Amino acid sequence: MDGVRSRQREQTRRTLLREGRRLFTERGYGTVGLAEIVAAADVTKGALYHHFESKGDLFREVLREVQGEVAARVAATADAEDDPWDRLLAGCRAFLAASTAPDVQRIMLVDGPAVLGWAEWRAMDEAASARHLVDALTGLMELGTIAPRPVEPLAHLLSGAMNEAALWLAGSAHPDRDLDDAWSALARMLEAFRAR
Amino acid sequence: MDGVRSRQREQTRRTLLREGRRLFTERGYGTVGLAEIVAAADVTKGALYHHFESKGDLFREVLREVQGEVAARVAATADAEDDPWDRLLAGCRAFLAASTAPDVQRIMLVDGPAVLGWAEWRAMDEAASARHLVDALTGLMELGTIAPRPVEPLAHLLSGAMNEAALWLAGSAHPDRDLDDAWSALARMLEAFRAR
DNA sequence: CCCTTTCACATACCGTCGGTATGTCAAGTA
């Protein structure tokens, strides 16, 4: 183990993921061919199919990577806050900021559901990100900070709102102003669920 | 005009749109081939390319049809209400209900942005549906019913929330209960923007 | 140290797909 063999293997795999991610981001899953990816990674299709089961499988692993990075950034930002309510706000804001990156947009928000199907995409998002949102909301209900109500539909509404807002923000002509406005509106939405 | 020629033409076109819509709904844009579509429509590829510029163009016209139907149902439901605030609520609720249909899900919500790109998808949605949401919100601000604030970010947040909620509802094990819960949460979100 | 096995690829190939160029024949027109 850990010899020349496995090191080279890991590098090839990482190169394929990196170039795949770059090309999927730039031109979209449908229009980029495997030939381009393996050329950019300076390997052949044999190598790609040795590491991944299919084009869709490569995309799935790329998506997993992107989701992991977003989740990590959101978690890091949220955990910097002490108050649970502030953690929720900080997490949402961090998600909004992170999701305006081109690779997150195209891979995670646009192509993801279409390539893998909405159900699988949802399951992956749940495991990476949405779970934390559900946990945060549940915790705040137990604390009495927000009024008790079914968590899932609320989480989906908020998640969908943030996804669409991020896509809109990425194409905005006045990103700073629009981000402020969107955040203001989102914050008011969240505020609406605080117990009175 | 209006002879045998143009009547046959219109029928062929409508058949292609109908079968394309059905297959795109059942199996998704990426996995259905033109050969299947033309076989189902009982014509050849020559006919398809005589009516549409490409596979993507056929999809675009199918999407336009779906969006038009959703918009019409929403508008009809909303217009049945007299009070502007009630019109907004009724419209949102009608959108939520209409968007759980399989063809709306797959074509409008999942494949649409990926196939045409988010920007074009957004523009089409704007022209068909979102425009009414913006108009309703603007009108309510002018009436003083909801507090003045930038309309666009709010509209995007609400639109995204409803889209994601609809996708979630479609796969729900308890559709009635979940629809009620989702609507309850969405209504509270809307309520949050009423002037105090 | 050598022989064997393993494995991380490379090469060659296949069926299918979206797209196009061209042919055809009936409906329209003068």
Place this chain on the structure above:
DNA sequence: TACTTGACATACCGACGGTATGTGAAAGGG
């Protein structure tokens, strides 16, 4: 009736995703 137009059908092409097989270097045992 002679001619034109148009709504397709037919035949074909390059490119794509996927697979079967070959290969040479690294790992492992005696």
